[in-house]
Amino acid sequence: MADPFTDQIRLVSERCGTCDFRPGNRGNLTSGHLAALIAGRIDSNRQSAAVELVAYLALNPGADHHAIDDALWPGRLVNKQMRNATISRTGSWLGKNEDGEAYFPRVQDAGDSRYRLASAVRCDWRNFQHLARTGLARHDEDGELARRRALGIVRGRPFAAIDPQRYAWAEPAVQEMVSAPP
Numbered sequence: 549m550a551d552p553f554t555d556q557i558r559l560v561s562e563r564c565g566t567c568d569f570r571p572g573n574r575g576n577l578t579s580g581h582l583a584a585l586i587a588g589r590i591d592s593n594r595q596s597a598a599v600e601l602v603a604y605l606a607l608n609p610g611a612d613h614h615a616i617d618d619a620l621w622p623g624r625l626v627n628k629q630m631r632n633a634t635i636s637r638t639g640s641w642l643g644k645n646e647d648g649e650a651y652f653p654r655v656q657d658a659g660d661s662r663y664r665l666a667s668a669v670r671c672d673w674r675n676f677q678h679l680a681r682t683g684l685a686r687h688d689e690d691g692e693l694a695r696r697r698a699l700g701i702v703r704g705r706p707f708a709a710i711d712p713q714r715y716a717w718a719e720p721a722v723q724e725m726v727s728a729p730p
Contacts, residue, residue, distance in 0.1 A: 598638040600714060602652070606671040607721050609664040613655075616663060619717035635663070642669075673725060676701045680729065 597620060604619050605611060611619075617626040620634070635655075642651035642665075650657075651666045676698050683695030706722045707715050 594634070594637055596714070597634050598641050601634060601638050602642065602665065602669075603671075603715070604717060605652075605663055605665050606669065607673065607718065610660075610662040611664075612662050622716060672701045673706070673721070676725075676728070684729065 639652040644650050651669050679694045679698035683691045706725045707718050
């Protein structure tokens with residue numbers, strides 16, 4: 549969907565308090581409707597890993613496979629097949645835009661063996677940062693509007709609705725988020 553404030557694609561998940569993941573959706577889903585959107589596209593027992601991978605890459609673009617392994621499976625020895633299966637399912641789940649470009653491009657297509665989401669995939673944290681910078685830099689009506697839009701994105705503590713055993717990798721980002729100036 550095109551974000552009304554940035555004209556960028558936003559995707560939505562009820563599990564990530566920072567990112568909105570909306571695979572293939574051009575509408576305005578409310579939290580809790582993601583499962584209906586992706587039902588049949590990814591097994592429910594694999595959905596958590598896919599959502600976490602997308603959240604991780606939204607906040608850590610350009611991660612290599614070692615960083616992904618450490619983030620999603622901390623303290624575990626991860627075999628290549630398990631990681632690649634999760635990555636492949638996630639790519640299929642996110643799909644492609646109208647031009648056929650993947651929202652999660654294959655690492656082979658990146659040229660640097662690093663994983664990243666397409667630039668069209670945005671998350672609330674990046675949108676907040678952009679709007680806050682704009683709002684703080686401008687001392688006019690547009691600056692005030694940008695600050696209000698930035699604050700409109702805030703919906704509580706990031707990642708508050710997830711299992712504290714998961715997303716340990718997000719804690720430094722959460723600290724940055726909660727201390728960010730509006």
